[in-house]
Amino acid sequence: MDVAVVGGTGKEGFGLTLRLARAGHHAIIGSRDAERGAASAAKAIEQVGGDARISGTSNAEAASSADVTFVTVPFEGQAEIYRSIKDVLGAGSIVCDATSPLATAVGGRAWHVVRPWHGSAAEQAAAILASGVRMTAGFHTISAEALQAIDEPMDSDVLLCGDDADAKTIVGDLIDQIPNLRWVDAGLLSQARIVETMTALLISVNRGYKIRDSGFRITGRDRWGNPKA
Amino acid sequence: MDVAVVGGTGKEGFGLTLRLARAGHHAIIGSRDAERGAASAAKAIEQVGGDARISGTSNAEAASSADVTFVTVPFEGQAEIYRSIKDVLGAGSIVCDATSPLATAVGGRAWHVVRPWHGSAAEQAAAILASGVRMTAGFHTISAEALQAIDEPMDSDVLLCGDDADAKTIVGDLIDQIPNLRWVDAGLLSQARIVETMTALLISVNRGYKIRDSGFRITGRDRWGNPKA
Numbered sequence: 001m002d003v004a005v006v007g008g009t010g011k012e013g014f015g016l017t018l019r020l021a022r023a024g025h026h027a028i029i030g031s032r033d034a035e036r037g038a039a040s041a042a043k044a045i046e047q048v049g050g051d052a053r054i055s056g057t058s059n060a061e062a063a064s065s066a067d068v069t070f071v072t073v074p075f076e077g078q079a080e081i082y083r084s085i086k087d088v089l090g091a092g093s094i095v096c097d098a099t100s101p102l103a104t105a106v107g108g109r110a111w112h113v114v115r116p117w118h119g120s121a122a123e124q125a126a127a128i129l130a131s132g133v134r135m136t137a138g139f140h141t142i143s144a145e146a147l148q149a150i151d152e153p154m155d156s157d158v159l160l161c162g163d164d165a166d167a168k169t170i171v172g173d174l175i176d177q178i179p180n181l182r183w184v185d186a187g188l189l190s191q192a193r194i195v196e197t198m199t200a201l202l203i204s205v206n207r208g209y210k211i212r213d214s215g216f217r218i219t220g221r222d223r224w225g226n227p228k229a
Numbered sequence: 230m231d232v233a234v235v236g237g238t239g240k241e242g243f244g245l246t247l248r249l250a251r252a253g254h255h256a257i258i259g260s261r262d263a264e265r266g267a268a269s270a271a272k273a274i275e276q277v278g279g280d281a282r283i284s285g286t287s288n289a290e291a292a293s294s295a296d297v298t299f300v301t302v303p304f305e306g307q308a309e310i311y312r313s314i315k316d317v318l319g320a321g322s323i324v325c326d327a328t329s330p331l332a333t334a335v336g337g338r339a340w341h342v343v344r345p346w347h348g349s350a351a352e353q354a355a356a357i358l359a360s361g362v363r364m365t366a367g368f369h370t371i372s373a374e375a376l377q378a379i380d381e382p383m384d385s386d387v388l389l390c391g392d393d394a395d396a397k398t399i400v401g402d403l404i405d406q407i408p409n410l411r412w413v414d415a416g417l418l419s420q421a422r423i424v425e426t427m428t429a430l431l432i433s434v435n436r437g438y439k440i441r442d443s444g445f446r447i448t449g450r451d452r453w454g455n456p457k458a
Contacts, residue, residue, distance in 0.1 A: 111416060111420065112419075113423070143449070155448040155449070156448050159430070184434060185434070185437045185438070186430060186433055186434060186437075187340060187430075187433035187434070187436070187437055188433075190341075191340065191430060191433050193426075194342070194426045194427065194429060194430045195430065197422075197423045197426065198423065198427065198430075200423060201388070201415060201416075201420060201423045201424065201427075204415055204416035204417075204420050205413060205414070205415060205416070205447065205449075206449075207416070208414045208415075208416055208456045209414070209449075209450060209453075209456045210456075211449055211450055213449045214447055214448065214449035214450065215447070215448040215449055216445050216446070216447060216448065217445070217446040217447075217448055218434065218443055218444070218445060218446075219384040219385050219443065219444040219445065219446055220372070220384070220434075220435075220438075220440055220442045220443035220444055221438055221440055221443065224438075227437045227438045227439075
């Protein structure tokens with residue numbers, strides 16, 4: 001699969017790029033600056049190994065050629081970045097937004113959040129994109145450090161939100177290919193109003209225990225993934 | 230220890246009562262109606278076994294004689310119940326609030342939330358009580374069904390919020406006595422603004438998978454509890 005990671009030069013996006021490439025996919029790092037994207041891709045290939053298929057380019061070019069586009073950018077830049085890629089994402093495109101509206105966006109603390117006008121950052125993104133784009137939201141609670149440690153299995157679950165069940169399953173299949181990472185269907189896209197804030201809670205936990213990679217596993221069922229499967 | 234469960238006739242509170250009594254504590258069920266409290270206590274003794282120390286009375290009387298008071302009531306009645314117990318909770322009293330501001334309080338859905346004026350239900354409670362009460366918040370993500378199945382170990386973690394580290398540790402020690410339940414310090418009381426909403430997220434997950442007892446385990450550390458220990 002061709003998978004774009006818009007904001008793939010950042011820690012979370014870079015880690016996700018490494019994991020997707022390791023799973024055998026063509027990962028396309030998008031950056032505001034195409035050259036920085038290409039430089040990050042070279043670095044990523046070095047970490048994953050020689051036969052990894054990773055390229056780097058501008059955000060819009062990355063999104064234009066991908067089957068699935070992940071967006072991993074800070075909240076303060078999120079709206080602008082969605083405006084820069086909206087023309088290349090038509091009806092049917094699958095997007096997975098990982099933005100958390102941390103209060104750092106307005107000079108506040110990383111364990112606090114602000115409330116986006118649309119309810120969640122993911123719904124703000126959906127409001128910017130063309131109608132018909134299949135929007136999902138996930139990866140908010142997945143540690144960038146853990147993603148980047150590509151030789152270690154993960155120890156957390158992705159809470160995936162979205163109104164389109166098939167789009168969630170397609171994104172979920174990519175998640176299942178990352179060792180020990182599972183996906184849990186968290187409900188409609190509006191549930192991102194809750195899931196996005198859970199990043200700030202993990203930052204509060206990390207801060208209290210002086211660690212960097214706390215996460216969540218969901219209990220109550222042995223197998224998660226597609227609820228209809 | 231003498232532990233009150235205000236709202237202990239409800240599912241969550243009744244489950245907590247069973248677990249605390251099983252751990253050897255004197256559990257005092259509080260109810261708006263002292264007779265209903267006493268009837269619930271009789272039912273609880275039957276379930277835990279003959280030597281269980283469980284009594285039932287009014288909310289205010291329960292809270293007045295306890296070392297720690299848990300409050301497990303629906304959001305729509307929470308403020309009124311805190312007003313009914315505020316006179317018996319003086320400076321130094323330890324309270325653990327388990328309220329989630331589910332939108333059901335205003336006729337909405339259980340997987341949606343409303344935003345309390347004070348930020349969280351726990352902060353609303355603290356604003357009602359005398360200053361000096363040591364307020365904590367936890368148990369929002371702990372399934373009532375799992376608590377009530379007293380012969381089964383738990384499979385989730387309590388995210389505990391509060392500004393008083395010693396109060397969190399005292400409540401946390403009670404949590405640790407419930408088989409397989411752990412407590413994680415989630416930070417200051419204001420972090421309840423996030424933790425309280427996670428109930429609605431679990432209800433969304435339960436709804437999607439047609440289950441009743443999903444929960445969270447926190448990953449990233451082998452041992453949780455007091456971060457300074």
